[in-house]
Amino acid sequence: MTAIQTPESLQGPTYSRNYEGHSHYSKQPRTRTQPVAFAQETFSQLTLYTANTMRTGTTGLLNTTLKKSNQELVSAVEDTLLRSLESTQIKGSSITIADQGAIGPLEEGRSKYEITAKLFFLSPAGASALLSVEHLDKAFQNLDSVLSTSNLVVDNFILALPNQTFDENELDEAELEDFKRDVQQYYLPVWRRLSELRMNGRIGRLGVSEFSKQQLVILKEVALSVGAVAPELNQVNLQDCCVLPKGLVEYAKAEGIELLTHGDSTNILPKSTLASLLQPHLPATSASSLAPRSVLKYSAILTGRGLVTRKGYIVDAATA
Incomplete structure (x- = not known):
């Protein structure tokens, strides 16, 4: 795999950041460097590694009134595309764009950090589809690549199902049957693979x-019936409910499930958003046809000081 670095001038808006950390476009054109090969290629596979958002300032975007947003991801992708095209890797119809400054081993050694990863499986709104074990394995390979290691142990791994939103109200019988069917038909292969990684020590704690x-009861029931593990973590966005339902809190306590909060958008990277970023x-042809399949969000916390030193996203996209 070789880097394509032949420059070509391209006019476009200047990307800048104001004093509050919000990203915006100015109206002044700027010159971009774009490999000549881009004008001649149609790409069917894209992997994009964003910069470390703790160093680029894009993480600060979430310190606003946006409590449930994909703005951090969007800004990180924009930033990476502007900084890193010169080191793009092309192999056949596959393209990899990576901020090289974000790739490398943890500065103080793996044992000093707690690593958390959250994998968002993406699919068209309202559609149920079989989750790909191949895409899951690729996500782990990508995480190994970004941290320059092999068989990395992830302390906390969260699976985010496509189109999954929190509902504090009780599901009726038909809804429960639909969810159980989805778990059995679409989600179970990936959960079984995650369970293997959990039991083999590659994952410390596994959650949803x-x-x-x-839904936790159903997942546990289906998982145990095939020898898989029950969830140990459950992330909930409190904008979906002001106070966690008492029944959920009591069940989590009884089952040893840790309840966590987050600010991630459920639809973290729509196809139209990715197209506008790539265009x-x-x-x-590539910008409009590449559809995001998954987004892996990862962070590394220096446990002795409680300091997040590494945080980024890995986007996996392909043509249908």
């Missing part, structure tokens, strides 16, 4: 995002 008590940089 936006599950109600009833100034890739050929129009």
Whole structure:
């Protein structure tokens, strides 16, 4: 795999950041560097590693009134595309764009950090689809790559199902049957693979995002029936409910499930958003046809000081 570095001038808006940390576009054009090969290629596979958002300032975007947003991801992708096209890697119809400054081993050694990863599986709104074990394995390979290691142990791993939102109200019988069917037909292969990684020590604690008590019960029941593990973590966005339901809190306590809060958007990277981000940089055919399959969000906390030193996103996209 070789880097394509032949420059070509391209006009587009200047990307800048104001004093509050919000990203915006100015009206002044700027010159971008774009490999000539981009104008001649149609890409069917994209992998993008964002910069470390703790160093670029994009993490500060969440310290606003936006409590449930994908703005951090969008800004990180924008920033990476503007900084890192010169080191783009092209192999056949696959393209990898990576901020090289974000790739490398943890500065103080793995044992000093707590690593958390959250994998968002993406699919068209309202559609149920089989989650890909291959995409899951690729996410772990990408995480190994960004931290320059092999068989990295992830202390906390969260699975975010497509279109999953938290509902504090009780599901009726038909809704429960639908959810159980989805778990059995679409989600179980990936959960079984995650369970293997948990039991083999590659994952410290395994969890889900936006599950109600009833859904946690169903996942545990289905998982145990096939020898998989029950969830140990459950992330909930408190904008979906002001106070966690008492039944969920009591069930989590009884089952040893830690309840966590987050500010992630459920639809973290719509296809239209990715297309608009790629359009100034890739050929129009690739920008419009590449659909995001998953987003992996990761962070590394220096445990002795409680300091987040590494945080970023890995986007995986492909043509249908």
